[in-house]
């Protein structure tokens with residue numbers, strides 16, 4: 001009789017993530033820092049402000065897979081009366097963490113099997129480019145349901161499945177010119193970024209009891225933004 005595969009321990013997960021991030025953790029953290037403004041452009045902030053305009057009172061906000069903490073820092077600075085918590089587990093992201101204001105902190109945890117307890121008192125949860133890196137999104141979605149307040153929102157942004165041509169042409173217009181290591185990386189990234197379609201993510205959220213309020217294709221259909229509320233049964 002075969003048994004279920006064991007859930008990786010934190011060290012094994014960190015090794016997997018380093019490999020997913022191209023093998024060089026410092027470079028991955030630097031890329032995250034460098035790409036921040038491009039990914040959090042005017043369009044992103046207009047979307048974020050629109051979604052969060054109704055949340056003015058002091059509240060708990062979580063940034064899951066917070067990378068080097070730039071979004072966490074900026075939200076905490078914009079809302080000095082919010083309590084902002086980032087969750088991260090990659091050592092190189094933690095080492096490159098930006099300076100955070102007093103109302104922001106980072107906890108180390110594996111979001112495939114989170115250990116944090118927020119008893120229905122979180123108003124806003126951001127998961128930006130995290131879910132494709134998880135091997136167990138359902139466990140996280142179930143936990144998020146137990147964290148969100150009744151009127152709380154989950155904002156999920158991620159890469160979605162797409163044809164090889166549109167994926168490669170965006171970052172590598174001429175594959176024939178790529179040196180072997182970069183070719184290997186490009187194809188492994190394609191497999192990992194091509195994990196879920198937008199429909200898959202929406203379906204997974206519905207299966208886990210979320211009501212999807214909004215869905216928007218971004219980056220010419222290479223990524224999606226989903227806004228969801230935990231259903232009543234939580």
Ligand SMILES: C[S@@+](CC[C@H](N)C(=O)[O-])C[C@H]1O[C@@H](n2cnc3c(N)ncnc32)[C@H](O)[C@@H]1O
Pocket residue numbers: 013017032036039064065066067068087088089090093109110111112127128129130133134
């Ligand atoms: C692609 S980066 C995105 C970083 C940031 N959210 C952003 O939008 O720039 C994904 C982040 O999620 C973290 N991550 C992936 N799997 C995780 C897990 N199981 N537990 C905690 N963090 C995780 C990675 O280490 C990485 O920093």
